[in-house]
Amino acid sequence: MKIIYTYILILLCFANTGIAQELTLPGHKQYGLKDGLPQTQITTLFQDSRGYIWAGTNNGAARFNGENFFAFTTKNGFPFGYVNNFAEDKQGRIWVLCRHGIACISGDSVAAFPQNEYYFAQGDFTAGDTIRFIATRKKDDKRMVGYWTDGEYKLLDLPFIDRYKDGHLFTYNEKLDAYIFSSEENIYQVNQNEVKSFSHPCPYENHKPAKIIRLENDFIVFYVSSDLNHILCYSFNKTTSELIAEYSFGKCLKYPPDNLREHISFFQGLSVQNYVQYTIENGEIYPLNVSGHNVRTILKDKNGGLWYGAEDGLLRIFSGAFTTFNPALLPEIWSVTEQQEGRFWFASFSYGVKSLKDNKLKSLLLNGKEILGNYFHPAVNGNNSLYFALGDGILKYMPNGKTKLLNYTWNDNPPICFYTHYDKERRHLLGGFRGNVAVWDDNDKLVREIGRASGMPITGFVHCIAQDSASNFWFGSPDIYHYNWETNRLKQYASSAEIINCLDAATDHSGRTWFGTQKGLYYYDKQTDSVKIINVPELQNWVLMVLPIDKSRLLLSQPDGLYILDLDEFNRNGKVILSCYNEANGYLGGEPGQAGAFKDSQGHIWITGTSALSRLNPNLLPKKDSLRLNLVFTKYNNTPILYEQHQIKLPHNQESVTIVFDAVAFNRPTPVEYNYRINKSKNWSVAQTDNYITLIDLPHGKTTLYVQASLQGVSTIFPVVIYVSKAFYNQAWFIPLVLFLLLLTLIIVTLVYGRTQTRLQKTLMRAKYAEAETIQALMNPHFVYNVLANVQSKIRNLKIEEAEQSLLKMAHLIRRFLHLPAQDIENNDNKSDILKNTVTLAQELDLLQEFIDFQQLLYPQEFIYLLSIDDNVDVEKIYLPPMLLQPFVENSISHGLIPKQGVGRLQIDISSFKKQNKTIIRIIDDGVGIEQSRQMRDQSKFKYPSRGRKLTMRRIHLLNELGFNIEIDTETSEKGTTVTIVLLKSAEKKTRN
Incomplete structure (x- = not known):
């Protein structure tokens, strides 16, 4: 029974131990193949100026933005496997020293410089983008030093180097222009063909050189015991060495001087069997706290976070401030x-x-x-x-x-x-x-x-x-x-x-x-x-x-x-x-x-x-752990962008582009949001979580795209200048210009056509006016002819005095005709000017009275004349073309009243209808009528063609075309003739303007 109780007790002890071991979760996050690493054995770590973490592996390199890995392998132009170390030049390019060559990474683009004759081991990057390295020639295993610059490898066959094949640490001091490397026993400085040896300063036989740090005029060497629990740090100058720091079993026994503290950082990869792990940062020593992982390299990032490169992947070390309990035990x-x-x-x-x-x-x-x-x-x-x-x-x-x-x-x-x-x-x-x-x-x-x-x-x-x-x-x-x-x-x-x-x-x-x-x-x-x-x-x-x-x-x-x-x-x-x-x-x-x-x-x-x-242990929290965010332009239209590139030029006639960005942030409580604007005058777009932006219909020339990435109140802006080159017919101004030219052509054609039409109209108006004036001029000789015929009759009948009076009266009347208003058709192009060539009804009646008086003088006791004007007619405000009534009155006298037996009557009635906007003038005679007058004329031995009425109607037709509004109506019978002349008010208004 005791054996059973003992066995149960042992099980309980193991159970309690198991609970104690499993109660808390590891204080780190592990990244491996499923996260995007090309291989799990991490050889070196590096952080560039953009904030990317670079991990070298046995199968290429990987770039980490805090959320995703981008792998550089043979699949995308990175031809090397084992990566020794990284460096960044002044242009922001990443140089990678690999076992079989050197690669330059800018953006997602890779330029590879393989070296098939040598194996590269330790390397160091110096000023001027020169890479110094130790190489082993493949064919004979000869050890050499060399450097790479301006795209060429230079190997130096220094006879002293090959003697120390056990040397495993290496650097280059530019000021001394010397290579510094170590064996397990000594430190050597090689300058051209001279070798300077430094004796082993460490007093312990089981301590070996583990790291060399290059300073401006000298260097620092770390010596580590075989059990990795004792570390000595020596400063070497031209002639002597000095112990500046000492660490033992995780404690600092001697702190380095303040001026060298920032250089005292050290980590040495540990064997699988030995998990006594420490790291030194700025002179302070810390335990690694990652038991179960063979750590090979350590990186402290710009936020103060620690990254361990291990044999089984990349470890992101969390602050010791947090302890997480196993949810399986405390759910x-x-x-x-x-x-x-x-x-x-x-x-x-x-x-x-x-x-x-x-x-x-x-x-x-x-x-x-x-x-x-x-x-x-x-x-x-x-x-x-x-x-x-x-x-x-x-x-x-x-x-x-x-x-x-x-x-x-x-x-x-x-x-x-x-x-x-x-x-x-x-x-x-x-x-x-x-x-x-x-x-x-x-x-x-x-x-x-x-x-x-x-x-x-x-x-x-x-x-x-x-x-x-x-x-x-x-x-x-x-x-x-x-x-x-x-x-x-x-x-x-x-x-x-x-x-x-x-x-x-x-x-x-x-x-x-x-x-x-x-x-x-x-x-x-x-x-x-x-x-x-x-x-x-x-x-x-x-x-x-x-x-x-x-x-x-x-x-x-x-x-x-x-x-x-x-x-x-x-x-x-x-x-x-x-x-x-x-x-x-x-x-x-x-x-x-x-x-x-x-x-x-x-x-x-x-x-x-x-x-x-x-x-949470608040004492272990950093004073401040703020969010950091950087934005990197990676590609456009699937074309990779080089680091530090801020402008692109699109192919000819291409006016759309898709811009892709990458956000570098190692603390992302929420997704990064992006918005943008084109040129500074535009408003920001609505925020989006997609890291690409598509622009269409870009104008010809230069466009500046401002992209803003935001993360919980932290934001950064990246400008991209886009150059667009379009053919002239694809540019924004082309279609408006064509439309403008078409419109201008249409306007010019319209103006020319309008001016041509105006000139044509003016010409037609001049012709019509000239014709109307000609008709009027023809009518005057007709009147003169009739008068002269009458005077001739009086002279033949020896009525000299009456003939003389008739001639004087005719002269006076002709003078009145000649002084009627006349339009200058050469200078007046406007229809309204032609319409102004009018006389008042009073002037027309006055002239008509003199004409009738003259006719009564020629034909005494032949007819009487009556004039009737309504009270609502203002003869001073009614305008009409000159000599409009005279031809009709003359016809009434000559063809209606004179041929009549007995005394005839000539009557003119003038009335106005304001509601209908017209004035009516009636010329009434009780003569023989038009038909009998035509028969009498045809039977006369003095037969001549009568064109007075025809000319008068032609003149009225032309006057109406020139803008007047005159209507003529004739009623005739054996008892007389009535001519009705209707003057519309609109015409009167026009003539007054």
């Missing part, structure tokens, strides 16, 4: 507390309550079952009794192991307790329920109700409780409330409309209370007696957790990880300075849990999370 932890120093309790909603003491886990059972339904923030009273917030109330666990359920209900609300808080000053327990906060004393007596049960409105469940510097309380629910214990008054400070929900609250050492809400981080401002938001880009999401670390730091959360606010800066000037922690720098808990931070007796902070429970 889904919602809250943490400490009952006694060193004994911790972890409550899970689905997996019960567990305690941890001396790395031993135990489950807390109630009636033999797990205690499920745990919520947030357990409390411990002065008697070390524990209070757990449950869905059934509050579970009290006493030091003697007894348990008790504090149940609270009001108005049929469920007894769910979300949060517990213990007031050490008043020795009261506060529990947050729906609409109420219940308060018990240490004897479990309900002493106060705060909220709806006491007539004070608290909306929803109380998610958190915090005590301020005056020992009063803040309650977080969908709203934020402040409660004064002494006055028993509750005041609301923020509503759910502003914050949606308050999820955690805490008061820092200065007395300021902070609130984590669904809309960000808030704080109480005493000066304004209000709650204010911290409005920065990093804190625009749920703040589930708030906890002061110390006087100068506030720990808070976002869904992407943890943030630490610098309280000193905020209290000093209101400046918000944040440090971010997530899986990139050690916090592996995922999204932090609601109200899930707890500070233990050692000052460590326990943090619940969706992925795992974590513990």
Whole structure:
């Protein structure tokens, strides 16, 4: 039986040991083939000016931007396998010294310079982009030194070098123009054909040279013991050597001088059998803390992060500040507390309550079952009794192991307790329920109700409780409330409309209370007696957790990880300075849990999370871990871009381009966002997470594209100048120019056509006017002919005196005709000017009166003349062409009244119709009529063709074409003839203008 008990005891010991070993997760992240490395054996590490981490392997190189690896292998033009080391030149190009040659990488492009006759081992990059190296000739295994510059290899066959084939360290001092290398016994300086040997300064036989560091005028050599636990650092000058630093078993026995401290960095690859691992950085020695990995090289990046190149991949070493607990042993932890120093309790909603003491886990059972339904923030009273917030109330666990359920209900609300808080000053327990906060004393007596049960409105469940510097309380629910214990008054400070929900609250050492809400981080401002938001880009999401670390730091959360606010800066000037922690720098808990931070007796902070429970040692946190972001232009239209290239020239007639960028950031709490603008005058585009930008319809010439990458408030801008060369017919100005020329041509044609038409119209008008004037001129001789015929008759009948009077009267009348208004058709091109060549009706009637008087003189007692003018006719304001009425009056006299037997009558009636805008002139005679007059003329022996009426009608037709509006109507019979002349008012208006 004893044997069985002994065996069980051994198993339990092994079980406890197993738990202790598996309780925490490794403090690093390992990258391998599945992450993009071309091979897992890391030979060298390097960080360039852009921030990329370069890893050399046995099968090419890899470039890491903090999220993805880009491998350089034979598949994309990198022909070498084993990589010795990297360097960067002034142009930003990466030079890679490999076993079988040298490669130059710029962007994604590779220029390879293979060397098939030699194997390259150690190398060193010096000024002027010269690469110095040790080489072994393949054909005879001869050891040589050489250098590569300007695309050529130079091998130096120095006779002294080949003597020391065991030499394994190498560098080159430019100022001394000397190669420095070591054997296991001595250090050698080779200058041309001279060799200077330095004796072994180390007093220990089992110590060998492990590293040489080149300085300006001298160099430093590290000597390491065979068990790797003792390191001596010597400075060599021209003649002597001096011990400047010593390290033993992870401790510094002698610190280097301040002026050399930055040069004292050392790591030596360790054997698989020996895991006593240390690294020296800036004179300080640190343990590697990566047992189980054969580390070959170490890199400290520009953010202070450590990268280990191991035989099994690249290790990203997290800060020792975070410890992550195995979620298989502590799953889904919602809250943490400490009952006694060193004994911790972890409550899970689905997996019960567990305690941890001396790395031993135990489950807390109630009636033999797990205690499920745990919520947030357990409390411990002065008697070390524990209070757990449950869905059934509050579970009290006493030091003697007894348990008790504090149940609270009001108005049929469920007894769910979300949060517990213990007031050490008043020795009261506060529990947050729906609409109420219940308060018990240490004897479990309900002493106060705060909220709806006491007539004070608290909306929803109380998610958190915090005590301020005056020992009063803040309650977080969908709203934020402040409660004064002494006055028993509750005041609301923020509503759910502003914050949606308050999820955690805490008061820092200065007395300021902070609130984590669904809309960000808030704080109480005493000066304004209000709650204010911290409005920065990093804190625009749920703040589930708030906890002061110390006087100068506030720990808070976002869904992407943890943030630490610098309280000193905020209290000093209101400046918000944040440090971010997530899986990139050690916090592996995922999204932090609601109200899930707890500070233990050692000052460590326990943090619940969706992925795992974590513990933070604030003393090991760097003072600041800010986000860093760099933007690199990688390619356009699938064409690789060289490093430091900021401009591209598109092929002829190509006007679209796709620009691809790469963001270098080793701490990415959220995806990098990109936006852009074309030239500085344009607005920024909408942010996107795609790292490429497509531009179309680019103009001819130069276009500057500004690309901005942003990461949680950190941003950087990269300008790209794009040159576009288009044929003239593809340029933006071509089509507008063609359209302009077409429009101009159309305008010119229209103008020419218009001017031609105008000239033609003017010519036609001149012709018509001339014709009208000619007709008028023809009508005057017709009148003269008739008068002269009458005078001739009087002379033949010896009526000399009457003939003389007729001639005088005719002369006067002809003079009046000649003085009628006349239009200068050579100078007047406008129709309106022609229309102005009119006379008033009064002038026309005056002339007509003289003509009729003359006719009565010629034909006395032949006819009488009557003139009738309506009262509404103003003869001074009615305009008409000159001699419009005279031809009709003359026809009435000559062809109607004179042939008539007896005394005839000539009557002119003038009337006006204003509504119809016209003037009517009627010329009425009671003569023989037109038809009888034509017959009498045909039978006369003095027969002659009569063209007076025809000429008159032709003239009126032409006048109407010139802009007048005259209508003629003739009615005739045996009893006489009536000629009606209608003058439209529109014509009258035109003539007056």
